[in-house]
Amino acid sequence: MGTYVPNTQAQKDAMLSVIGVKSVQDFYAGVPQEMLVDSLALPEGLSELEVRQKVTAMSSRNRVYGTVLRGAGAYRHFIPAAVKSVVSREELVTAYTPYQAEISQGILQSIFEYQTMICALTGMEVSNASVYDGATAAAEALAMCRDRKRSRAYVSACTDPQVIETMRTYCFGSGMALEVLPEKDGRTDLESLKSIAADTACVYIQQPNYYGNMEDAKAIGEAVHAAGAKYIMGCNPIALAVMETPAACGADVAVGEAQPLGLDIAFGGPYLGYMAATKAMFRKLPGRIVGQTHDVDGNTGYVLTLTAREQHIRREKASSNICSNQALCAFTAGVYMTAMGAEGLRQAAVLSMSKAHYFAGELKKTGLKRVHDGEYFHEFVTECTDAEKVLRALDAQNILGGLPLGDNKILWCVTELVSKNEIDRAVSVIKEAC
Amino acid sequence: MKLIFEKGAPGQHLTLMPACDVPEVALSQSRTEPLELPHVSETELTRHYTALAKRVHGVNDGFYPLGSCTMKYNPKINEDMAALPGFSQIHPLQPVETVQGCLEVYAEAEKLLCEITGMDGMTFQPAAGAHGEFTGLLLIKAYHTHRNDTARTKIIVPDSAHGTNPASAVMAGYTVVNIPSGKDGCVDVEALRAAVGPDTAGLMLTNPNTVGIFDKNILEITKIVHEAGGLCYYDGANLNAVMGIVRPGDMGFDVIHLNLHKTFSTPHGGGGPGAGSVGCKEILKPFLPGPVVAEKDGGWQLVQPEHSIGRVKNFYGNFAVVVRALTYILTIGREGIPEAAQNAVLNANYMMKKLSEKYTMAYESPCMHEFVMTLQDLHDETGVSAMDIAKGLLDHGIHPPTMYFPLIVHEALMIEPTETESQETMDEVCDVFLELWDLAHTGPQILHNAPTKTPVRRLDEVGAARNPVLKYTKA
């Protein structure tokens, strides 16, 4: 069996004699004896080689597609080699929360840099050090906007359904009311904003929305503010390289799933949620925040700051319970944004968007028409007579097609990883199937 | 050290993206502000982040006895397994027949962890311990609500609990009732008896408790709560002391969370990603967040529990973390689980014994996997605080213990060596601790000034909070 206990039996015995007890069982003398476990029904331990074979065999029971045309909340993008190399440094991987700032400057500075980059991307003034993922970031954003007089939130129906579900669960906990703004032609129904309740704390929209469509984010923001509520935008971080920033659209809080910034799709996690806000809202941001300061010699350094907002000090009066976040994922996102630079990120966005449009154009020729009009980023929805057949045909050619939405609708996604040849091949497979 | 924004020059870049091989399109409402990201070469990039990494102390750099955080060694095989393309390149929304291996990971991890904890079902959605607490409390809430038992609005928390417990209870819509701890940090059974009633939704507890002592009244405690109609929540932060020895399920707990990044050896990543898997007894299974993995027709399926509280996160959880934890459990197996616990406890008692030569322990031995020292007397005598000793350790390449926690102990240092430290390492570290105790008497000023050998020295936290500088602004 494998073990990570370094001490030999002789050393353990020596330690026991220093302590003055006969056996390790003696330490458990205070445990009610009837509760002691005889032996767990677990398999025997294995050598490293056997474990490797066993777990690798499990991984081989998954299918890695050659071409992926599916997004819907998890996006395959190109990850530069330098990113993978740098983020596997042992010091970073095996450290914990930077409680001891003097020996944690690397983590603290990287978070400070990450916060700066998230602010640059969103145009917002303050960012936190990340939360678990885009869905929890969205749910935490609702809680940020709640006050004594306003405890109702609205979310656009054109939001990722998993995000809405997560919000619902959080609201079940907190008692905040959550309502869904209806969809009209693949976008948030602007008319519906005219009749939102007086106790509305905030309105959440996704940009680009779940269907890939661009919302009229500025107009929505104006309507939300006219109702005296806060405006939250959930934005795809790659799209932010080319689209109007949430700040420019009037958002009070900007959040999103930052997995596209250099993280593997990895069957759903770990990812990370980014959260940024205006200066007026920054003390309401949950979780850790890093600030710049100086040491006793006047050297610049970084610390966890504004910590009295957090659960370990404020306890039941804290606005969120979050402690651990996704520090290594935030570090990864920071390295990714550095590697890409503004131009690289813009290229990734332009390539993704352009290829998606090319694909949509080619699909139209095969009879798969877009369901919605208007502008979209790198995802779009088509309808056809037999979506199941289309996806099966692609699957047979090792292509993961778009996500079936029911009613023969398919939500497609194209990123820069998909070449024109692959798109053409997919189109010809579909043409044959239809 | 310069920030990445202060390095390189406009125009420096990596060459990553090909030319666009389809007609380019643009949005009509496009970004107007310039995007200010770093502009560096690949040389500069790797050097910068390598330099940052060197300014971090991880488990691989040296002893890291951060109490209540279980900083055990992170096996490398775990990393290899999580990075397998058959895991890392799988889209979470692939057809279920193409992700049987991923579902098997979840099913297998659930089976093994339920056996270790004495639970009947588990969700892996929660991304961290606090997230697990929130999820577990919502299960309790859903259970009472489903029975129309809506008067249960209070969660009982001992005063020694970590701040996340009460914060999680409030997020779940509960009012917190704090009860005092006894002299040994254990639950004051009479205070508990007085606190429970028809408004009790549940109790949150760790066992061993926050000061590293196994609460011997645990069966009576859980019985009192159950008889009042409440449920019992086990905070798995301290499971490393007792796994394979006793099971929370057998202690009377109904719902638990595990910190896979503590007990099950997955790396802490500088503060995440972790995993806060939540296990529960049969009565709570219908309320678990969905989807969960279930066997059907000889394969694995994703199904929605009947009365699910809904999602607490997108997709299914921090999958790659679960792969690492599963790899660990498969490696050490049936004998390895209790062996890890016993050696964690042995190591803690060994250090406690050696340090009690000079330091005052907050509680009598034996401890479980961690122990708390109180430096109040040292502070009174010499003016040297727990913080000063901690900072002195930094100059010796040792990560300090958890400071000033639990709050019920003055000038507290909480030490958790874990089972993966050798006698040799602990001897060296104990020598340093004892030296620093002497130094507190002979040269306290040296400790007030420590550290001096670290990349930066003590930082102005007051200034940082009064005038927050939270991002870089170009001069």
Next chain:
Amino acid sequence: MNFPAELKYSKDHEWVKVIDSTTVLVGITDFAQSELGDLVFINLPQEGDEVTKEESFCDVESVKAVSDVMSPVDGVIAEVNTELEDEPQRLNEDPYGAWIAKIEKVSAFADLMDAAAYEAFVQK
């Protein structure tokens, strides 16, 4: 330690400056600020809030702790000193100048201490 004679004091370490029979200014005492250490933020109450004697009406943060500030009187918040949001250090540097709130419709502050009584109280 400074105990201005013209002020009244509560046992929760707030000072009260009487403006007229129903209006007062309140803040924290020199003793309170020295016990709390370097303050880094204050969560001010809102104008119009009803406050109750001996109940928390705002809180102050140091780097490692958050502490409730108890109202010394019953009344309604008429005005808050928003300057403290940007300069919380004034609570430490000039505790009697750094008023937190003006409270109106005040009833019953007869049992507050005078300076001598408060000085004796903190020295106990």
